[in-house]
Amino acid sequence: MSAPALTAATQDYLxxxxxxxxxxxxxxRSALLEDLALHLDALxxxxxxxxxxxxxxxxxxxxxxxxxxxxxPPRPEGPAPAAVGLRERLARLPVSPAVREVRRLLRELRxxxxxxRGYLVVLVACLLEPDDVRDFPVPAPLGNPAxxxxxxxxxxxxSVLLGRRTLPRPLAxxxxxxxxxxxxxxxxxxxxxxxxxxxxxxxPPPLPDVPSERYPLLSRYGPVTDVFPYAADxxxxxxxxxxxxxxxxxxxxxxxxxxxxxxxxxxxxxxxDGVPVQNSYPQAYELAGQGGxxxxxxxxxxxxxxxxxxAESVAPDPGD
Amino acid sequence: MDASxxxxxxxxxxxxxxxxxxxxxxxxxxxxxxxxGLEDVGDASxxxxxxxxxxxxxxxxxxxxxxxGPHRKYYAINDRGRSVLEDSTKTWRTFADxxxxxxxxxAAAA
Numbered sequence: 305m306s307a308p309a310l311t312a313a314t315q316d317y318l319x320x321x322x323x324x325x326x327x328x329x330x331x332x333r334s335a336l337l338e339d340l341a342l343h344l345d346a347l348x349x350x351x352x353x354x355x356x357x358x359x360x361x362x363x364x365x366x367x368x369x370x371x372x373x374x375x376x377p378p379r380p381e382g383p384a385p386a387a388v389g390l391r392e393r394l395a396r397l398p399v400s401p402a403v404r405e406v407r408r409l410l411r412e413l414r415x416x417x418x419x420x421r422g423y424l425v426v427l428v429a430c431l432l433e434p435d436d437v438r439d440f441p442v443p444a445p446l447g448n449p450a451x452x453x454x455x456x457x458x459x460x461x462x463s464v465l466l467g468r469r470t471l472p473r474p475l476a477x478x479x480x481x482x483x484x485x486x487x488x489x490x491x492x493x494x495x496x497x498x499x500x501x502x503x504x505x506x507x508p509p510p511l512p513d514v515p516s517e518r519y520p521l522l523s524r525y526g527p528v529t530d531v532f533p534y535a536a537d538x539x540x541x542x543x544x545x546x547x548x549x550x551x552x553x554x555x556x557x558x559x560x561x562x563x564x565x566x567x568x569x570x571x572x573x574x575x576x577d578g579v580p581v582q583n584s585y586p587q588a589y590e591l592a593g594q595g596g597x598x599x600x601x602x603x604x605x606x607x608x609x610x611x612x613x614x615a616e617s618v619a620p621d622p623g624d
Numbered sequence: 625m626d627a628s629x630x631x632x633x634x635x636x637x638x639x640x641x642x643x644x645x646x647x648x649x650x651x652x653x654x655x656x657x658x659x660x661g662l663e664d665v666g667d668a669s670x671x672x673x674x675x676x677x678x679x680x681x682x683x684x685x686x687x688x689x690x691x692x693g694p695h696r697k698y699y700a701i702n703d704r705g706r707s708v709l710e711d712s713t714k715t716w717r718t719f720a721d722x723x724x725x726x727x728x729x730x731a732a733a734a
Contacts, residue, residue: 332675338697339650339671345694346651366668373635373672374679 312401314344315408317356317363324367327380334470336370418467421483422460424490426452431493519557528556531585538609543573544585553583566591566598628664637712638662639673640705643683649696650674674699682708 318341325333347359360366371378430443430452438444443452471479512519512527519527531554533541546554558570568589572580591598631638642648642656654670677683682705688696701709 336671336675339675342649342694342697343651343654343667343671349693360667369666369668370672370675373632373669374675375672 311348312404314348314356315404317360318344320363321367321370324364324379325370328371328376330470330472330476332374332376336374340366340370414467415464417483418464419460421467421486422463423456424486425459425463426455428486428489428493521554521556529559530587531556532604532607533585534607534609536612540604542586545581546583546585553581555582556587558587559589564598568592568602628666631662631665632669634716635665635669635673636677637709637716638665639670639677640682640701640709640712643699643701644706644709647698647700649688649698653699677705677708680704680708 318337321340322333322337325336328336344356347356352359357363361369368378370376426445427439427443430439430445433439433445439452442449443456445451445455466479470476512522515522519529521528531546533544533546535541548554559568562568569592571588571590572582573584573588575581586604589602591600638657638660639653642653642660648656650671653674654665654667657665657670674683678685678699682702683699684702685697685699688698690696
């Protein structure tokens with residue numbers, strides 16, 4: 305049911321009449337106010353600039369006529385009865401235009417909440433179900449997403465019907481409390497589900513696909529973080545200086561994660577002028593801080609060394 | 625003489641008569657009553673009367689969605705409403721005749 309879009313002045317008039325009808329049963333009050341809202345909207349379409357209180361009379365007089373014609377008791381005299389609800393008491397407080405706008409916005413957003421509420425009822429129930437089935441975005445009760453869709457549809461329809469009805473006060477309060485609990489539960493469950501999702505997506509860190517300052521050399525397997533040179537006879541070489549095809553020092557990234565969980569920092573050899581030599585391989589690392597089971601020594605990876613023919617030289621013979 | 629006092633007594637029958645001709649929503653009923661000559665009829669009185677007749681089971685209501693604005697709540701007369709209108713019509717005629725007679729008598733005596 306679409307509520308008419310009322311101007312601030314007509315909204316004020318409506319609120320004032322609502323205040324005058326505060327003591328009536330909820331269904332009488334809401335029916336009369338709904339009619340009035342539609343009437344105000346219809347009047348706004350007329351070519352008449354007079355203020356609404358002039359056209360319809362003061363809100364109190366309008367409410368009194370309404371009561372008399374509807375056969376309802378006149379408004380009780382004197383101070384507000386003690387049984388008056390919080391909502392009525394709040395309605396009597398002077399409100400700023402901002403508060404009024406927020407209230408209006410909230411009223412307009414109610415149907416959206418009804419739909420969300422229906423979905424959340426099914427979602428929360430499914431998230432609480434101790435199975436490993438994925439329940440988001442489509443809840444899967446008993447592992448069946450199709451059943452989930454049906455239940456969501458039914459729950460949304462039910463929730464909207466419930467929202468459109470005017471309930472007696474205690475029941476309406478129960479619905480509000482239920483809604484708050486539902487929203488809070490969804491929030492907590494949702495946050496848990498989200499952090500689990502984040503856990504699985506955060507590591508390993510995404511691999512870069514273009515060379516950068518941090519990872520200057522990329523292979524098809526990811527960033528190159530070290531180079532291990534060997535002599536042709538299989539001797540592991542240390543402190544080798546490598547250069548590229550243009551004679552530039554060959555730089556690679558650095559290792560940040562180690563299988564043993566220890567933290568290490570790069571320890572490059574220094575030239576005579578004190579500048580670190582960045583293209584000396586293999587790269588040297590030293591332990592950062594903690595001792596314990598961490599050791600300085602790092603073993604080289606296993607490498608598949610080729611076997612060269614024993615008699616012939618690797619390089620072509622210039623005398624041939 | 626204050627017509628608004630008289631109006632209160634006959635608003636039920638007037639509203640039922642208007643709705644008997646064609647279903648109407650609140651604003652429309654107010655306008656039709658005014659167009660028929662009951663210019664002093666108050667908006668609130670009409671809405672209150674519609675509500676009471678509806679509560680009494682003399683009217684049914686249904687909602688018609690509107691493209692231009694909010695929906696409209698139409699009121700329609702039902703069998704119970706027609707029988708109320710019939711009874712009220714008889715009462716009104718008798719009453720009006722009586723008052724007419726009184727007034728004629730007064731006029732003749734004057």
